[in-house]
Amino acid sequence: DGGITQSPKYLFRKEGQNVTLSCEQNLNHDAMYWYRQDPGQGLRLIYYSQIVNDFQKGDIAEGYSVSREKKESFPLTVTSAQKNPTAFYLCASSMGSGRAFYNEQFFGPGTRLTVL
Amino acid sequence: KNEVEQSPQNLTAQEGEFITINCSYSVGISALHWLQQHPGGGIVSLFMLSSGKKKHGRLIATINIQEKHSSLHITASHPRDSAVYICAVPETSGSRLTFGEGTQLTVNP
Numbered sequence: 001d002g003g004i005t006q007s008p009k010y011l012f013r014k015e016g017q018n019v020t021l022s023c024e025q026n027l028n029h030d031a032m033y034w035y036r037q038d039p040g041q042g043l044r045l046i047y048y049s050q051i052v053n054d055f056q057k058g059d060i061a062e063g064y065s066v067s068r069e070k071k072e073s074f075p076l077t078v079t080s081a082q083k084n085p086t087a088f089y090l091c092a093s094s095m096g097s098g099r100a101f102y103n104e105q106f107f108g109p110g111t112r113l114t115v116l
Numbered sequence: 117k118n119e120v121e122q123s124p125q126n127l128t129a130q131e132g133e134f135i136t137i138n139c140s141y142s143v144g145i146s147a148l149h150w151l152q153q154h155p156g157g158g159i160v161s162l163f164m165l166s167s168g169k170k171k172h173g174r175l176i177a178t179i180n181i182q183e184k185h186s187s188l189h190i191t192a193s194h195p196r197d198s199a200v201y202i203c204a205v206p207e208t209s210g211s212r213l214t215f216g217e218g219t220q221l222t223v224n225p
Contacts, residue, residue: 037157042202042215058212088157101206101213102147107159 003027004108006091011113013078013085021076021111023091032074033092033105036060043090049074078113086115118143118205122216129223135190137219139203148186149204149213150177159202162188193223 004025013019025032034046045058049068063082068074074093078085090110094103119142129135139148150162163170163177165186170177174193179186190197200220204213 042217043204043213045212048212056211090157090159092159101210104161104164105149105213106161107151110157110159112157 004091004093004106006089006108006111008111009109011111012116013113014116016080018077018079019085019113021078021089021091021113023074023076023108025072025074025093025106025108027093027095027106028071029093029095029106030071031094031096031103032068033094034058034064034066034074034076035090035092037088037090037110046076046089085113088112118145118207118214120203120205120214120216122201122203122219124219125217126220127222129193129221131194131223131225133193133223135193135197135221135223137188137201137221139186139188139216141184141205141214143205143208144181144184145205145208146181147206148179150186150188151202151204153200153202153218155199162201190221195223195225198222 007022031050033048035043037043044060046064047066049055052071055068065077091108092105094105096103121140123138147166149164151159152162153159165179174191176189200218202218203216
């Protein structure tokens with residue numbers, strides 16, 4: 001079955017620690033995205049990548065880092081510099097680079113990160 | 117920046133009712149996304165449309181590019197339709213999506 005997987009589903013970390021969220025897709029999509037959602041709020045774009053070895057900052061990139069070494073993988077690292085990391089993180093992918101946001105996006109199940 | 121407004125914010129219906137959720141945006145675009153977010157948090161893409169109407173089962177989405185308005189209709193609503201419905205439009209730069217705040221739909225049996 002084609003799809004997007006995110007792991008883990010729930011993640012707890014101590015304040016001051018970096019943590020990496022996994023996102024893998026087997027849809028052969030060029031573009032991948034990371035969004036953050038806070039309770040009662042809409043999705044906000046953290047980073048996106050339209051092609052391997054290239055990525056762009058979204059609206060709230062501070063305190064986060066990403067890599068895109070393989071087409072199917074787009075891990076997100078939440079660093080200790082992120083002031084309020086507790087949130088729900090969603091990964092998505094879509095076909096096509098260039099005007100990626102004009103293509104249908106397919107979402108993973110999400111990871112709930114809690115900082116203790 | 118495109119402004120996206122959804123209405124209503126909350127909607128409660130009885131099973132079987134016809135549901136309409138509206139989305140208006142401020143800057144002309146060539147595509148609009150409708151998404152569904154279930155209570156567990158997972159998001160499913162329902163439609164992406166650039167003109168006219170699309171239908172998947174009991175869901176119908178329409179868009180009027182000239183009026184900068186889209187509607188999502190659910191016919192014969194069912195409790196399993198209870199979710200948050202979100203519309204999103206690309207920025208004219210094509211560098212991100214602007215999301216509406218979502219419509220919380222509750223369908224009671």
